[in-house]
Amino acid sequence: MRRSKLLIGIIICMMILSSCTRIDSNSKATEDVADTGEKAITIAFAHKSLNSYFYTILNESVKKAVEERGWVFESSVADYDPMRQNQQIVNFIKQKPDAIITTAIDSISIEEVIRRGNEAGIPMCAIDTNAVGGKLAIDVSFDNYKAGQMAAEAIVEQLIEKYGNARGTVFNAYGELTSNAWRLRKEGFEAVISQYPDINYLPRSTEGKPELVKEELLKAFEEGIQIDAVHCSSEHPGRGLVEALQESDHWYPNWEEGHIILVTIDAEPYFVDLINKGYADSAVAQDVISYGNITVDLLANYVLAGKEIPEGEYFYGDTYWQVCDISITDNQAKVTIPPYIINTDNSNDIRHSSYIAEKVWGFQYNK
Amino acid sequence: MISRYFGMIKEWSLNKLYKYSIYRQLIWCFIYVFVLPILLIGGYNAVYSFSKNEQAAKTFLEESSSQIANNISYYMFSHMNLLEEVAMNPEIVNDLMIYKQVDWNKKSDIENHIRLVLGSTFGSSGAINACEMLSVNNCYFYYPSPVSNGNFDTSKLLSKDARQVLMTVSPKEIPSDPDSYVILTRGIYSDGGVCVGNIVAALDLSYFNKVCYENVTNLLNEVMIIDENNIIISASNEEQVGSTFSGDKMLSVSISKSISNTNLTIVNHIAMQTLLKSAFIQFGITLFTAVLFAVLALMFAILLTKSITGPINRLMEEMKKPEVEKFVEDDGDDEYHTVIEGFNKMSRNLVEALQRQYEIKLQETKLRELRREAELSALQQQINPHFLYNTLESIYWNGQLEGDEDISEIVNALGNYLRVIIMKGREYVTIENEVESVNNYIFLQNKRFGDRIENYWDVSMSMRHTKIIKLAIHPIVEDVISVNLDDIESEISISISIVEEHDTIRVVMTGHAVEYFLGLMDKTDLNTKGISSVDERLRLYYGDAFGVVLDKELGEIRVTMPVYKDSGSEGKKQYG
Numbered sequence: 057m058r059r060s061k062l063l064i065g066i067i068i069c070m071m072i073l074s075s076c077t078r079i080d081s082n083s084k085a086t087e088d089v090a091d092t093g094e095k096a097i098t099i100a101f102a103h104k105s106l107n108s109y110f111y112t113i114l115n116e117s118v119k120k121a122v123e124e125r126g127w128v129f130e131s132s133v134a135d136y137d138p139m140r141q142n143q144q145i146v147n148f149i150k151q152k153p154d155a156i157i158t159t160a161i162d163s164i165s166i167e168e169v170i171r172r173g174n175e176a177g178i179p180m181c182a183i184d185t186n187a188v189g190g191k192l193a194i195d196v197s198f199d200n201y202k203a204g205q206m207a208a209e210a211i212v213e214q215l216i217e218k219y220g221n222a223r224g225t226v227f228n229a230y231g232e233l234t235s236n237a238w239r240l241r242k243e244g245f246e247a248v249i250s251q252y253p254d255i256n257y258l259p260r261s262t263e264g265k266p267e268l269v270k271e272e273l274l275k276a277f278e279e280g281i282q283i284d285a286v287h288c289s290s291e292h293p294g295r296g297l298v299e300a301l302q303e304s305d306h307w308y309p310n311w312e313e314g315h316i317i318l319v320t321i322d323a324e325p326y327f328v329d330l331i332n333k334g335y336a337d338s339a340v341a342q343d344v345i346s347y348g349n350i351t352v353d354l355l356a357n358y359v360l361a362g363k364e365i366p367e368g369e370y371f372y373g374d375t376y377w378q379v380c381d382i383s384i385t386d387n388q389a390k391v392t393i394p395p396y397i398i399n400t401d402n403s404n405d406i407r408h409s410s411y412i413a414e415k416v417w418g419f420q421y422n423k
Numbered sequence: 424m425i426s427r428y429f430g431m432i433k434e435w436s437l438n439k440l441y442k443y444s445i446y447r448q449l450i451w452c453f454i455y456v457f458v459l460p461i462l463l464i465g466g467y468n469a470v471y472s473f474s475k476n477e478q479a480a481k482t483f484l485e486e487s488s489s490q491i492a493n494n495i496s497y498y499m500f501s502h503m504n505l506l507e508e509v510a511m512n513p514e515i516v517n518d519l520m521i522y523k524q525v526d527w528n529k530k531s532d533i534e535n536h537i538r539l540v541l542g543s544t545f546g547s548s549g550a551i552n553a554c555e556m557l558s559v560n561n562c563y564f565y566y567p568s569p570v571s572n573g574n575f576d577t578s579k580l581l582s583k584d585a586r587q588v589l590m591t592v593s594p595k596e597i598p599s600d601p602d603s604y605v606i607l608t609r610g611i612y613s614d615g616g617v618c619v620g621n622i623v624a625a626l627d628l629s630y631f632n633k634v635c636y637e638n639v640t641n642l643l644n645e646v647m648i649i650d651e652n653n654i655i656i657s658a659s660n661e662e663q664v665g666s667t668f669s670g671d672k673m674l675s676v677s678i679s680k681s682i683s684n685t686n687l688t689i690v691n692h693i694a695m696q697t698l699l700k701s702a703f704i705q706f707g708i709t710l711f712t713a714v715l716f717a718v719l720a721l722m723f724a725i726l727l728t729k730s731i732t733g734p735i736n737r738l739m740e741e742m743k744k745p746e747v748e749k750f751v752e753d754d755g756d757d758e759y760h761t762v763i764e765g766f767n768k769m770s771r772n773l774v775e776a777l778q779r780q781y782e783i784k785l786q787e788t789k790l791r792e793l794r795r796e797a798e799l800s801a802l803q804q805q806i807n808p809h810f811l812y813n814t815l816e817s818i819y820w821n822g823q824l825e826g827d828e829d830i831s832e833i834v835n836a837l838g839n840y841l842r843v844i845i846m847k848g849r850e851y852v853t854i855e856n857e858v859e860s861v862n863n864y865i866f867l868q869n870k871r872f873g874d875r876i877e878n879y880w881d882v883s884m885s886m887r888h889t890k891i892i893k894l895a896i897h898p899i900v901e902d903v904i905s906v907n908l909d910d911i912e913s914e915i916s917i918s919i920s921i922v923e924e925h926d927t928i929r930v931v932m933t934g935h936a937v938e939y940f941l942g943l944m945d946k947t948d949l950n951t952k953g954i955s956s957v958d959e960r961l962r963l964y965y966g967d968a969f970g971v972v973l974d975k976e977l978g979e980i981r982v983t984m985p986v987y988k989d990s991g992s993e994g995k996k997q998y999g
Contacts, residue, residue, distance in 0.1 A: 106567065115567055116568055135539075416597075417597060418596065419565070421563075
């Protein structure tokens, strides 16, 4: 009897249910969306400046490397103001990103915020310009000393080709020595040049300013110095060499008489174009795009995955240079991007940063 | 009128229903009472729900579309305004005009200034993916990345004639970025009205995607934004982005609204299929319930039918039995127990009635027999056998004395004939006596009609002392011969065979006389008193299994009767 009552009750309920069911159209579909609770990985980039082609491309390389992984890219630009950069990093630390990458304006004053990041448990990374003090999970830098050496070797090679031995006059417009990069480049350059006593070496301090570079070279020409080769430790001021050569009637391609050997460091699109046209002989390439790629790659594969970065040679297939060196000191991975020479033999290779930045990413170069 | 319709309904439904078995009646009753109303209510509810949903959808889409259009319009207006501000900034105009002519320091200052302006104007927006400023003498400034290919002649995004912000949806002219953006373009003019450059900004579509996605409710509407070429630039359904909007209104409830300040249109629509879906779901639930009820109806019908027809079947089985061995047993307490009790009572009454009927019939038979016997006895009483026999004896001896042998033979035969017929107190005779009686009759008739009758006997000698009921053959032969004698002048032949099979005597009469007799049966009103009398007596004495059969097909008359077993007294044997 109780079963019968139960059965009748169920049947009546079903009848009522079937007759009264109507979909409520007022509630939002978003209520149904389950919150997965997964937070996207966020990488903060505290950049020193966008005031040069190099730094613009560096910013883009980090941005693309982060976004290609589906991560969130946050950035700030300090415009060469160390205090501002420190504050920007402090702000990032408060937001608790998964990692902070910085291009230090002041290698010393940035120590404090690096330590704060360490205390917050956020992996701190430095690229291009390192930081003194604090613990950096990844420190990606360019072998500026070797770049200087390679530039000198390229000039020596051209001089030997021209004279049969290493002799002649070499003009070097070096930048501010307070800049670690420019100092190392100068030292590397001079370490090679000094090996050739027949070379007349003319170093000129130009503070990294193109107009001073131009002025110093023109002054040398006016003094009647027979210059065989010119070099500038960076291509932004190197444009002063180009204007000086043009204005002093020394602007000839390398197959014409009167051509002056021109070797620079950076290999931005403008100078790679000059190599293709024969006005410049070679440029020591600083693969700016690999900075962002290798940093984010190491973060993804090791640091954020809780693994230790392996020491030794690190293969990076998409680059022209292929293999770089990683040294580990006190759990800090120091990655050194190797310089390489771009000359007429390889100037059209699509792996160069200059090609990718200009032709693929569309970053036009103000000549 | 109402009664007419009621009558029709009754005719079509109830009357038909009454003709069905209980099982089918129960199913149909259940369907009429439960399943059909559920289907009707569910169907009506589904249609009503669809209609209401459609109206609600239209209202919702209208309100939602207006809100979305207003938001996007404001959003676009604010960004266009930013472009206007930068393009009208006199410092920017001156920077573009002098950049090529100034020294490195000044160039650097201009680059910084433009970048700062672009950064401060668009950097905080979050929606600007990239912006770019380009001078007519090919100086580039971008924040943080370029948009166009940097060439006024070949770029589709740059225009020297854009005196107000132009809008288009397209990819940037950057090989590495195939995504579409809302591209805003504005020419930059000097005070003299000369174009000095162009500013281009690429707005991320994420805002549009967000708007489209967030305005999807569980009505499952689709929101999309289309450009002037009907290309879907953003949609809640990402797969539709990039395709051409077909605008098939037949299959959806759709609302379109132009977004002011832009050349975009918001389309908010709900597929008819979606609206129907809820109705279908509703009807599906109803249908499921109806099917469930139908199954339950079937089960209940089977159970109820079994409970109804089970006792009936038992009764039927009992009724089919030829004899009532025992009455139906039922220890229940329901209506069927009453029915079974009634049946048992009825059976009991029936048995008793049959018993009474049988006794009455037996009584009647006895009475009839007694009456016959009384009649026969009265007839016999009228004849004084001794007087008759003495008279016949005198005639016989006179014939002998006179030398008339014929008279003597006739008288002798007549005496024998009468002796059998009027034999008192004996109901059974031997076959030999019956044969002799028939022969005497034929002899007498032959004497009268000049030996026209020929008869043949086929009787085993062993049967001559077998007793049968008296006058079981004679009256039949008399009827047959009488008819033949009346009509036929030629010879009359009749063959009679008597056999015994399993205590049953079978007498078969054949021959021309029999065939002639049987042939006249249907044509004329024959005197068959003898045959009727024999048949009636045999049936009366022994039951319907015995009697006289006139078989026209075989041309014979058959008489069957049991052999009389002498039990010491002349009683009658009882047969079923």
